[in-house]
Amino acid sequence: xxxxxxxxxxxxxxxxxxxxxxxxxxxxxxxxxxxxxxxxxxxxxxxxxxxxxxxxxxxxxxxxxxxxxxxxxxxxxxxxxxxxxxxxxxxxxxxxxxxxxxxxxxxxxxxxxxxxxxxx
Amino acid sequence: xxxxxxxxxxxxxxxxxxxxxxxxxxxxxxxxxxxxxxxxxxxxxxxxxxxxxxxxxxxxxxxxxxxxxxxxxxxxxxxxxxxxxxxxxxxxxxxxxxxxxxxxxxxxxxxxxxxxxxxxxxxxxxxxxxxxxxxxxxxxxxxxxxxxxxxxxxxxxxxxxxxxxxxxxxxxxxxxxxxxxxxxxxxxxxxxxxxxxxxxxxxxxxxxxxxxxxxxxxxxxxxxxxxxxxxxxxxxxxxxxxxxxxxxxxxxxxxxxxxxxxxxxxxxxxxxxxxxxxxx
Numbered sequence: 001x002x003x004x005x006x007x008x009x010x011x012x013x014x015x016x017x018x019x020x021x022x023x024x025x026x027x028x029x030x031x032x033x034x035x036x037x038x039x040x041x042x043x044x045x046x047x048x049x050x051x052x053x054x055x056x057x058x059x060x061x062x063x064x065x066x067x068x069x070x071x072x073x074x075x076x077x078x079x080x081x082x083x084x085x086x087x088x089x090x091x092x093x094x095x096x097x098x099x100x101x102x103x104x105x106x107x108x109x110x111x112x113x114x115x116x117x118x119x120x
Numbered sequence: 121x122x123x124x125x126x127x128x129x130x131x132x133x134x135x136x137x138x139x140x141x142x143x144x145x146x147x148x149x150x151x152x153x154x155x156x157x158x159x160x161x162x163x164x165x166x167x168x169x170x171x172x173x174x175x176x177x178x179x180x181x182x183x184x185x186x187x188x189x190x191x192x193x194x195x196x197x198x199x200x201x202x203x204x205x206x207x208x209x210x211x212x213x214x215x216x217x218x219x220x221x222x223x224x225x226x227x228x229x230x231x232x233x234x235x236x237x238x239x240x241x242x243x244x245x246x247x248x249x250x251x252x253x254x255x256x257x258x259x260x261x262x263x264x265x266x267x268x269x270x271x272x273x274x275x276x277x278x279x280x281x282x283x284x285x286x287x288x289x290x291x292x293x294x295x296x297x298x299x300x301x302x303x304x305x306x307x308x309x310x311x312x313x314x315x316x317x318x319x320x321x322x323x324x325x326x327x328x329x330x331x332x333x334x335x336x337x338x339x340x341x342x343x344x345x346x347x348x349x350x351x352x353x354x355x356x357x358x359x360x361x362x363x364x365x366x367x368x369x370x371x372x373x374x375x376x377x378x379x380x381x382x383x384x385x386x387x388x389x390x391x392x393x394x395x396x397x398x399x400x
Contacts, residue, residue, distance in 0.1 A: 008338050008373040009315060039297075043290035045151055046297060047318040051335060 009044060010051040017056060018080045021072055028077070032062055032070040059083060121271060121302050122146040122169060127178035129168060138164055139326045142178070146321075148270065149299045150333075153317040154306040155382050160324050162306040163203070166273055169304075170200045182271065196223055199264045201274040207256055213244035216263065225268035230296070234262035237295065238288050254280050261289070265296040272296075273304045278312040290316050310378040320378065322385045329385050332396055334376050340395055341384075342368050343377040353391045354384030367395055 007015075020026040032038075035053060039046040053070055056062045061076045073079065100110060124144040130137035138161040146152060156162045167173040169180050171187035171194070180187045182194050208215065220226040232242060238258040251259060257280055264272060278286050293316045297303060305313055320337065322330040343365055346352065352364035365377070365384045385392045 006344055006374055009375055010338075011373060012375075036294075036298075040291060040295040043287060043294050044315045045318045045334075046294065047150070048315075048334065 010048050010055060013038075013042070013044065013049060013052040014055050014061075017052070018061065018084070021061070021076050021080060026072050028072050028074045030072050031068075032072060034069055121148045121183065123181040123184075124165075124169070125179050125181065127168065127175050127180065129164065129173065129175045131164075137176070137326065139168075139175075142326050142328070144321070144328055144331060146302055146304065148302050150302055150319045151293065151297060151317050152302070152304045152319045152321050153310070153313060153378065154304055154321050154323070155308075155310065155378075156306075156323040157386065161326065162323065163275055165323070166200065166202075166275055166304070166306060170198055170273060171195070172200075197269045198271040198273070199223070199267050199269040201261055201264050201272075201277055203275040203279060205256075205260065207248040207251075207260065209247070209249045211245050211247055212259060215248060216244070219263070220267070223267035223269060227266055227268060230268065231262060231266035233295070234265050234292055235259070237291050238262055238285065254282060254285065257281060258285060258288075261292065265292055268296075268301075270301050271304075272301065273306075275306045276308070277305060278307065278309045286312050289313075310382065314376070314378045317378075320376075320381065322382060324386060324389075327389075329389050330381075330392055330396060336396070337376050337381060338373050340368055341376075341381070342366050342372050342374045343380050344372075344374050353388050353395070354380060356380055356383065 017026065017032070026032060032053075033041065035046050035049045038044075039049045042049075053062065057064065057070075060073055060079050062070045063073050064070055105113075122145070124142065124146075127139050127142040128137055129139045142165075154162055154165070164173065168175055169182075169187065171180075171190045174188055182198065185191055185194050187194055187198075210218075216228075216231065220228075235242060235258075238261075240255065240258055240262065248256065248259065257277075261274075261277065264274075278289055281289060290313065293303060293305075293313075305317070307313055317334065319333050320330060321328065341353070343363065345360060346355065346362040346364045350364055350366050352366040354365040356363045363377075363380065365380050
């Protein structure tokens with residue numbers, strides 16, 4: 001697995017699992033690989049992966065069944081979308097809007113661009 | 121698992137001691153990266169930990185036993201992969217037959233899996249002295265991991281490995297690691313192994329400058345491009361502008377840049393020590 005430089009690895013692994021849930025590779029109530037399986041697959045320390053799973057569990061994306069391992073929560077998809085929306089609004093959106101302002105794109109232009117994008 | 125207690129050691133009087141009153145604790149369940157400049161004493165520390173050198177003062181305990189006693193119960197639970205080694209003129213099968221009985225938890229199944237990870241095939245009749253240096257290293261590491269000793273200590277394990285083998289080595293570590301084991305990897309090739317570590321131990325001039333978990337580093341130090349108002353502990357120039365190691369504010373969590381952490385620790389040990397010893 002190739003990691004970006006700017007985000008803690010355990011969070012990047014959480015994003016990857018989030019992507020797999022949104023794309024349907026992992027399904028609600030489906031089993032998530034064990035910590036050791038995923039650690040070996042992506043060549044990352046198992047304690048780092050364990051941290052990812054703690055994080056996902058706290059966010060309600062996965063849950064444990066005693067003795068059986070981790071499973072995708074029934075409402076994982078909504079949880080992930082909500083978290084990503086928060087992240088976007090807090091971080092990248094601000095940067096993006098700053099860039100728009102810097103090059104002088106008006107609200108009307110932006111609205112047109114976004115409408116066109118949605119209709120593509 | 122390992123308790124290093126007020127260790128003093130030097131090779132001769134003229135050059136003085138490499139270690140003075142050196143103490144360090146290493147626990148099961150962790151993969152440690154041992155970092156230090158050339159001559160900082162990484163290899164010497166490894167030989168002291170494995171009972172190959174005798175300290176002038178202090179001791180190294182493994183599960184409470186002094187490693188210098190070289191008790192069978194200690195020796196059959198520690199495996200050392202030195203940076204350079206010779207293999208005898210034998211077939212791999214003969215080598216395994218002779219050496220595996222010293223390690224009660226040796227697994228032939230694991231040996232075959234490890235050879236498979238390194239894409240070394242399953243020909244146990246291969247002559248060890250017909251192998252290239254890199255192949256010897258892979259065969260020896262396949263054996264080392266198959267002994268399933270609780271302590272596995274490796275000195276520059278990725279030196280001499282080609283590009284695909286470095287990823288295979290990471291696979292070997294992440295596949296072979298369990299909660300009851302401890303691995304220690306001494307290296308300068310931090311980019312090869314950063315992701316498979318959970319602890320970093322930086323030594324210099326007989327001092328432990330930093331010994332902590334990656335989770336702890338992430339929570340205290342951020343690695344990223346410089347921003348206005350930053351008071352960085354360390355600055356590094358790059359093509360993208362200035363990169364900094366800066367104390368974490370407002371909970372940002374960045375990827376640990378081991379190279380920058382190492383340089384920051386050597387350049388500014390007081391600031392690092394202060395940052396990592398404050399209670400959170």
